[in-house]
Amino acid sequence: MKLPLLLTLACLSLPAQEPAAPAAAEQREPVAQSWGRYFNTVERGTWRPLTGKERWRIYWRATYASPGTIFRAAGPALADQLNHRPETWPQGVEGYSRRFANRFARFALQDSMSHAASAALGYEVRYVRCGCQGFWPRFGHALLWNFLTLDRNGATVVNMPRIGSAFAAEFIGNAWMPRGYRTNAEAFRGVGVQLGVGALFNTVREFAPRGKRR
Numbered sequence: 721m722k723l724p725l726l727l728t729l730a731c732l733s734l735p736a737q738e739p740a741a742p743a744a745a746e747q748r749e750p751v752a753q754s755w756g757r758y759f760n761t762v763e764r765g766t767w768r769p770l771t772g773k774e775r776w777r778i779y780w781r782a783t784y785a786s787p788g789t790i791f792r793a794a795g796p797a798l799a800d801q802l803n804h805r806p807e808t809w810p811q812g813v814e815g816y817s818r819r820f821a822n823r824f825a826r827f828a829l830q831d832s833m834s835h836a837a838s839a840a841l842g843y844e845v846r847y848v849r850c851g852c853q854g855f856w857p858r859f860g861h862a863l864l865w866n867f868l869t870l871d872r873n874g875a876t877v878v879n880m881p882r883i884g885s886a887f888a889a890e891f892i893g894n895a896w897m898p899r900g901y902r903t904n905a906e907a908f909r910g911v912g913v914q915l916g917v918g919a920l921f922n923t924v925r926e927f928a929p930r931g932k933r934r
Contacts, residue, residue, distance in 0.1 A: 760778055760781070760782055760845070760846045760847060760925075761846055761847045761848070761849055761925045761928075762844070762846045762847070762848055762849070763848075763849055763851065764848055764849065764850075764851050765851065767844070767848065767870065767874060769842065769844075769872050770844070770845070770846075772839070775835065775838075775839050775845065778835075778845055778846065779831065779832075779835040779845070782831060782835075782845075783827075783828055783831040783832065783835075784828070788921065789824070789827070792823075792827055792917045792921065793820055793823040793824040793827055794820060795917070796823045796913050796917070797816060797819040797820040797822070797823045797824075798816070800819045800823075801815060801816045801819055805819075805901075806897065806898045806900070806901050808898045809898070822893065822896070822897070823913075825893065825896075826889050826890060826893040826910060826914070827889075827914070827917075829885075829888070829889035829892055829893065830882075830885045830886050830888075830889035830914055831885075832885075833881070833884075833885035833888055833889065834881045834882045834885040834886075835881075836881075837880075837881035837884070837885065838869075838881045838882075841871070841872075841881065842871060842872030843869050843870070843871055843872070843877070843879065843881060844869045844870040844871075845869075847865060847921075847922055847925045847926075848865060848869070848870060849925070849926055850862075850926060858926050858927065859923065859926070861926065862919065862922040862923040862925070862926040862927075863919050863922070863923075865922055866879075866882075866915055866918045866919045866922055867879055867882075867883060869882070882918075886911050886914040886915060887907070887911055889910075889914070890906075890907040890908075890910035890911050890914070891907045893907075893910065894906060894907055894910075
């Protein structure tokens with residue numbers, strides 16, 4: 721797992737390439753609201769490209785230092801525990817610990833590669849809230865933005881760093897699994913878990929109440 725982290729550090733050290741801002745916008749909005757900062761969300765109307773320092777802070781918090789990092793690994797690990805997958809791993813605390821570590825490591829790999837590639841391309845790594853009205857438009861936006869993001873100019877693009885890193889993390893993660901769990905089918909199953917958890921988190925971010933600006 722050292723390689724993805726080193727790659728992330730190298731890319732995050734690149735200077736941010738921001739489009740020139742008009743003089744009237746010198747007093748810009750904060751990077752995010754207090755709630756948005758905690759959940760890595762941003763409003764489309766106040767969006768601006770991230771700096772390298774901001775990217776590093778978001779990567780560290782999103783990957784290792786927020787409650788979400790525990791919950792997103794704990795759920796799939798519990799499902800594997802209940803289904804006794806892999807069957808060669810024990811049950812009880814020891815078995816759950818191994819299943820949790822397996823899922824946590826895969827998410828960490830995915831985050832590391834995704835954030836590194838996004839920094840190199842100038843892509844947004846936060847969730848961009850809809851700004852629309854009604855449950856279904858907002859819910860659809862939350863699902864769709866599991867696959868979309870903004871580039872450095874604010875244009876909507878396919879989030880290839882996120883999608884590609886989900887596949888890469890699952891195929892790499894298969895290397896430490898028992899025999900019979902190193903197949904392409906298992907990797908694709910893991911990709912489904914990653915994208916499903918991402919859609920769930922996006923839905924929470926979309927419908928969470930907007931906090932006051934700091």
